[in-house]
């Protein structure tokens with residue numbers, strides 16, 4: 001069995017996935033027609049051709065534009081259904097999915113529209129043997145903390161469906177400490193915490209996410225490598241980093257996949273996981289990320305197994321569920337030496 005066939009067959013997690021970033025050009029065009037939304041593209045090929053980014057911001061501009069076609073409950077249902085079908089086909093058994101309420105509420109589309117759509121698709125996946133799903137409510141960091149506090153308030157009727165809060169969007173100039181109070185409030189509601197940090201922003205933002213926001217995981221975190229003391233801290237406390245290789249290359253964090261430090265990070269003992277981020281914008285879902293690591297970095301079988309195990313260890317699953325999947329991985333790895 002080839003390494004890629006083994007990776008494909010093993011149960012896997014997805015811990016860093018923006019549902020709005022899984023909007024495929026086909027669905028975007030269909031919804032633009034349905035709602036009479038005008039986009040600067042007329043064909044799926046034109047959409048794909050526009051996905052050339054030179055920074056996080058250049059991507060975010062198109063990501064928010066794309067999300068503007070999502071209008072009614074059925075649209076959000078289709079978005080989640082399509083993502084869960086694709087990830088199921090790739091052997092993903094558990095997903096922790098971010099959604100950006102403010103991308104929708106700013107357009108007058110409320111929780112009462114997107115939450116029922118998401119939840120219907122999640123229930124359906126559960127009935128059909130698809131992945132289990134936990135939801136992460138992510139605040140847009142280019143907006144104010146007061147707006148994030150309002151967003152958390154508005155989520156109150158839905159908190160039983162939400163596991164954690166997150167922090168995404170334009171990183172530079174919007175440090176984690178800007179959101180100290182809203183993360184504290186989220187903690188008081190019993191929510192877990194993650195934050196994008198050290199993607200484009202400096203290593204100091206990772207310290208701030210840990211010390212000020214008290215996050216359970218860091219999304220991206222690759223720039224920790226610029227601060228040896230931080231690396232030591234992350235290794236010592238085994239803080240999970242949800243790394244997204246295709247995203248990092250597409251957004252020019254690294255020029256080429258061959259330059260990606262993922263194997264060095266593993267060698268240092270960092271608790272690294274592999275994830276897709278915004279698969280329809282970055283050229284692939286979870287397996288395409290693994291494929292890139294195997295092809296461009298010569299990822300080994302042991303490293304691949306470590307990454308896959310780390311995904312379950314870093315997840316918000318209950319300990320017995322983690323153990324169930326970790327045992328399955330060992331059985332399957334033993335059966336295919």
Ligand SMILES: Nc1ncnc2[nH]cnc12
Pocket residue numbers: 018021056063168169170171196199247277278
């Ligand atoms: N990779 C990313 N970084 C920051 N914000 C995002 N929103 C969606 N994808 C993102």
Ligand SMILES: [Zn+2]
Pocket residue numbers: 016018168196219277278
């Ligand atoms: Zn992200």
